[in-house]
Amino acid sequence: xxxxxxxxxxxxxxxxxxxxxxxxxxxxxxxxxxxxxxxxxxxxxxxxxxxxxxxxxxxxxxxxxxxxxxxxxxxxxxxxxxxxxxxxxxxxxxxxxxxxxxxxxxxxxxxxxxxxxxxxxxxxxxxxxxxxxxxxxxxxxxxxxxxxxxxxxxxxxxxxxxxxxxxxxxxxxxxxxxxxxxxxxxxxxxxxxxxxxxxxxxxxxxxxxxxxxxxxxxxxxxxxxxxxxxxxxxxxxxxxxxxxxxxxxx
Amino acid sequence: xxxxxxxxxxxxxxxxxxxxxxxxxxxxxxxxxxxxxxxxxxxxxxxxxxxxxxxxxxxxxxxxxxxxxxxxxxxxxxxxxxxxxxxxxxxxxxxxxxxxxxxxxxxxxxxxx
Numbered sequence: 371x372x373x374x375x376x377x378x379x380x381x382x383x384x385x386x387x388x389x390x391x392x393x394x395x396x397x398x399x400x401x402x403x404x405x406x407x408x409x410x411x412x413x414x415x416x417x418x419x420x421x422x423x424x425x426x427x428x429x430x431x432x433x434x435x436x437x438x439x440x441x442x443x444x445x446x447x448x449x450x451x452x453x454x455x456x457x458x459x460x461x462x463x464x465x466x467x468x469x470x471x472x473x474x475x476x477x478x479x480x481x482x483x484x485x486x487x488x489x490x491x492x493x494x495x496x497x498x499x500x501x502x503x504x505x506x507x508x509x510x511x512x513x514x515x516x517x518x519x520x521x522x523x524x525x526x527x528x529x530x531x532x533x534x535x536x537x538x539x540x541x542x543x544x545x546x547x548x549x550x551x552x553x554x555x556x557x558x559x560x561x562x563x564x565x566x567x568x569x570x571x572x573x574x575x576x577x578x579x580x581x582x583x584x585x586x587x588x589x590x591x592x593x594x595x596x597x598x599x600x601x602x603x604x605x606x607x608x609x610x611x612x613x614x615x616x617x618x619x620x
Numbered sequence: 621x622x623x624x625x626x627x628x629x630x631x632x633x634x635x636x637x638x639x640x641x642x643x644x645x646x647x648x649x650x651x652x653x654x655x656x657x658x659x660x661x662x663x664x665x666x667x668x669x670x671x672x673x674x675x676x677x678x679x680x681x682x683x684x685x686x687x688x689x690x691x692x693x694x695x696x697x698x699x700x701x702x703x704x705x706x707x708x709x710x711x712x713x714x715x716x717x718x719x720x721x722x723x724x725x726x727x728x729x730x731x732x733x
Contacts, residue, residue: 530716531716531719531720531723532720532723534688534691534692534695534713534716534717534719534720535688535720535721535723535724535727537691537695538684538687538688538690538691538692538717538720538721538724539687541687541690541691542680542683542684542686542687542688542724545683545686545687546679546680546683549679549683550679603680610731
């Protein structure tokens with residue numbers, strides 16, 4: 371029995387909606403899951419905060435803890451000025467977190483295992499940083515590329531390196547999340563495939579199948595950790611990049 | 621204060637002085653202990669939150685290097701394509717990209733300390 375570990379990442383076209391300049395814009399399984407994520411997050415947060423209890427219930431606690439968590443992270447890395455970006459960072463965090471968590475449910479699709487999705491999110495952060503940086507600081511934003519205390523004759527070398535380092539941010543920002551989710555799900559699928567292959571090999575195989583089964587259980591726990599951790603890493607990197615837009619010049 | 625006073629008999633006054641001093645010393649000691657206890661717990665809590673696990677940190681640092689090199693190479697190829705100076709754009713920007721990758725790693729590693 372062959373199991374293709376890549377098959378779970380296939381984009382399936384559910385219904386073609388319209389074509390635009392020769393490109394078909396389709397409603398895919400990826401889009402369905404994105405919609406599910408948005409609906410789940412919205413219902414959770416709106417429903418949980420609806421009672422507005424002074425002593426929060428369980429659901430309201432979840433909403434309040436996640437809010438406090440993102441707000442603290444943002445305040446620690448950008449200061450009070452950065453708090454105007456809280457809706458942006460909170461939305462990103464909740465979207466990525468729920469994309470990762472919903473992707474862990476068997477037979478579901480992991481939106482964040484698509485490079486195009488994470489790249490879009492990372493580019494959104496990148497453009498927010500660039501546009502807000504120039505809008506708020508004007509040309510002072512360019513001081514980001516000129517570290518203070520560097521002798522002038524090093525600048526022709528330092529400035530291109532700083533510029534490239536800045537341009538490489540959306541790449542590492544998006545690839546990190548994408549690679550983590552892709553690798554985790556492939557590993558899970560491969561080990562789960564071992565169970566089926568071994569179990570198909572007869573009675574002796576059943577005992578052998580116990581080993582990858584234990585492995586899958588442990589990997590699932592690890593993936594749960596990775597899912598939360600990567601959402602957090604994505605959010606904190608967003609905060610760090612936003613800090614550069616608010617306070618350029620190290 | 622003075623050791624002489626203590627030896628010379630004005631025992632009562634010296635005694636209260638000594639008691640006050642030792643009380644102050646004790647208070648200082650307590651305050652120092654509290655401060656010392658508070659300080660290290662400030663650092664590691666922050667650290668634990670930002671690094672969370674070595675696995676994530678390793679992936680983070682490696683993707684930083686790779687991103688620098690990839691962006692450098694991509695930009696170099698683009699410049700070659702636009703200006704028709706192949707292979708010079710690729711050579712120069714690949715090297716710069718590598719430097720940028722190392723800079724990324726140094727930054728994100730230094731941010732932890």
